[in-house]
Amino acid sequence: MIAEQGPETIRAGDEGFEGAVVDGVFNAMAVDGRPGEVVRPRTEAEVVRAVRDAVAAGERVAVRSGGHSWVASSVRDGGVLIDLGELDGIAVDAEAMVATIGPGVRGKVLSAALDAHGLAFPVGHCGDPGVGGFLLGGGLGVNWGAWLPSCFSIRSLRGVTADGELRTASLDENEELFWLARGAGPGFPGVVTSFEVELRPAPAAVRVSTWTYPLQELDAVTRWVTEASAGLAPNVEVAVVTQGVGRPGGAAEHPLVVGVAATVVIEADGAVDTDALAPLGDGAPGLVPLERFEGPARLSELHVPVDATYPEGARYLADTFWTHLPLEQAMAPLEELIARAPSGKSYVLTGMPANGRGAELLPVGEAAYGMHDTTLLIVYVIWDNPADDAANRAWLDEVAAALLPTCTGHVLSEADIRAHPERIARSFREVDWPRIKELIARFDPDGLFHGFPVTTRTTTPGAPRSPAL
Numbered sequence: 001m002i003a004e005q006g007p008e009t010i011r012a013g014d015e016g017f018e019g020a021v022v023d024g025v026f027n028a029m030a031v032d033g034r035p036g037e038v039v040r041p042r043t044e045a046e047v048v049r050a051v052r053d054a055v056a057a058g059e060r061v062a063v064r065s066g067g068h069s070w071v072a073s074s075v076r077d078g079g080v081l082i083d084l085g086e087l088d089g090i091a092v093d094a095e096a097m098v099a100t101i102g103p104g105v106r107g108k109v110l111s112a113a114l115d116a117h118g119l120a121f122p123v124g125h126c127g128d129p130g131v132g133g134f135l136l137g138g139g140l141g142v143n144w145g146a147w148l149p150s151c152f153s154i155r156s157l158r159g160v161t162a163d164g165e166l167r168t169a170s171l172d173e174n175e176e177l178f179w180l181a182r183g184a185g186p187g188f189p190g191v192v193t194s195f196e197v198e199l200r201p202a203p204a205a206v207r208v209s210t211w212t213y214p215l216q217e218l219d220a221v222t223r224w225v226t227e228a229s230a231g232l233a234p235n236v237e238v239a240v241v242t243q244g245v246g247r248p249g250g251a252a253e254h255p256l257v258v259g260v261a262a263t264v265v266i267e268a269d270g271a272v273d274t275d276a277l278a279p280l281g282d283g284a285p286g287l288v289p290l291e292r293f294e295g296p297a298r299l300s301e302l303h304v305p306v307d308a309t310y311p312e313g314a315r316y317l318a319d320t321f322w323t324h325l326p327l328e329q330a331m332a333p334l335e336e337l338i339a340r341a342p343s344g345k346s347y348v349l350t351g352m353p354a355n356g357r358g359a360e361l362l363p364v365g366e367a368a369y370g371m372h373d374t375t376l377l378i379v380y381v382i383w384d385n386p387a388d389d390a391a392n393r394a395w396l397d398e399v400a401a402a403l404l405p406t407c408t409g410h411v412l413s414e415a416d417i418r419a420h421p422e423r424i425a426r427s428f429r430e431v432d433w434p435r436i437k438e439l440i441a442r443f444d445p446d447g448l449f450h451g452f453p454v455t456t457r458t459t460t461p462g463a464p465r466s467p468a469l
């Protein structure tokens with residue numbers, strides 16, 4: 001199908017085909033379905049060509065940038081997988097405070113490159129995801145209370161739509177495509193070839209404070225954090241994590257723990273607020289922490305301890321739950337569930353954007369990403385042995401059953417959307433979902449792109465979309 005001098009193409013049956021499909025996927029959990037071929041463009045022109053070839057051949061298209069979709073949404077049945085891993089350029093215009101970045105750039109690589117210019121961008125908390133999927137999914141990045149989800153720092157993007165045309169999208173040009181690109185994630189009907197993003201001056205300082213307590217103190221710890229939150233500024237990000245025996249990087253003598261990490265990003269042009277963490281005091285009142293750390297950090301290195309909690313080669317399930325409840329009530333069901341998780345590596349991470357005021361600070365309606373509430377719980381189920389798949393799935397189902405009654409929505413990028421396609425619609429504001437469906441159908445009327453990973457969807461181009469959507 002692809003003529004000479006086109007992008008590198010590996011077809012089903014070729015040597016290396018299986019590796020080209022699965023080696024770039026972070027999650028070791030296997031997914032069914034294989035494309036007919038994998039195309040690896042090195043330039044924007046080769047992406048255009050790959051899309052046009054797929055249209056001409058009547059093949060559907062799946063897209064991959066960094067391969068960090070938990071549900072491996074780039075692995076689909078039939079058609080062409082366009083792997084953008086080699087589109088990883090970074091061009092910084094320090095004077096204009098913008099960078100043009102390829103979708104295959106990893107967050108940690110971008111952060112280090114900007115650090116060298118005295119600049120910063122809200123990359124993800126983990127360093128390895130590609131900016132392609134991260135930004136399209138909204139992007140919950142460092143300092144997200146103050147800097148907002150990272151998609152709000154996209155100035156414009158270039159991409160190939162289903163008609164094979166290369167387009168620029170911004171607030172002034174192809175506005176609807178731009179609106180969709182900031183949050184629609186795997187539903188985005190196009191292939192983004194580059195993003196132009198707004199940069200910030202590197203912070204004047206970053207400070208990190210952490211406390212670790214026994215898990216049985218969960219109530220007291222979450223009460224302390226909930227009460228302190230009211231006095232914390234949006235540039236203080238507090239994460240509470242419950243962890244089991246096998247927590248990566250953890251101490252064996254403290255089997256079940258709850259950790260609290262507070263990170264303050266002090267803006268270069270702001271007053272240096274040395275008291276930003278004062279509302280947290282010395283920790284949970286009356287409790288002596290098992291471990292304690294307080295000290296300076298670099299923004300471009302914040303990902304290092306986070307990356308350690310996601311071991312390579314492991315099997316993963318992930319799911320997310322927004323709730324209107326304050327942290328203390330939101331986490332109440334977790335102590336007992338965490339204590340009997342089949343894998344001690346699994347953990348629950350919570351965030352409160354802008355310390356519980358995230359819903360007020362989000363520019364609602366400006367982009368497809370619009371779902372924020374008081375508290376976010378993210379469940380990561382992590383294990384190694386395929387024989388334990390069913391037990392770990394059953395445990396996640398139990399956790400979900402405990403959290404769903406008070407859940408107001410999900411985060412598309414980290415929700416268990418293959419098993420629960422209904423989580424896709426609930427990752428958006430109710431009022432935005434009909435518009436998202438309408439725009440996807442308008443930009444991709446024949447269903448060229450596989451889109452949201454709903455396994456029930458047929459692979460025939462032009463076929464009706466899943467009733468779940």
Ligand SMILES: Cc1cc2nc3c(=O)[nH]c(=O)nc-3n(C[C@H](O)[C@H](O)[C@H](O)COP(=O)(O)OP(=O)(O)OC[C@H]3O[C@@H](n4cnc5c(N)ncnc54)[C@H](O)[C@@H]3O)c2cc1C
Pocket residue numbers: 026062063064065066067068069070072073074075084103124125126128129130131132133134136137138139140141185186187188190191192193310413414451
């Ligand atoms: C270890 C780990 C840590 C994570 N931490 C965070 C975090 O801190 N914050 C956060 O918000 N998310 C986080 N995520 C979720 C992550 O941001 C999403 O899974 C994101 O989609 C990954 O991007 P990717 O390009 O690596 O993924 P891919 O698997 O390559 O892409 C996912 C899907 O996005 C679409 N897509 C990707 N690139 C393009 C493109 N250029 N054009 C069109 N469509 C495209 C495709 O549909 C693709 O199938 C984490 C995930 C993992 C595995």
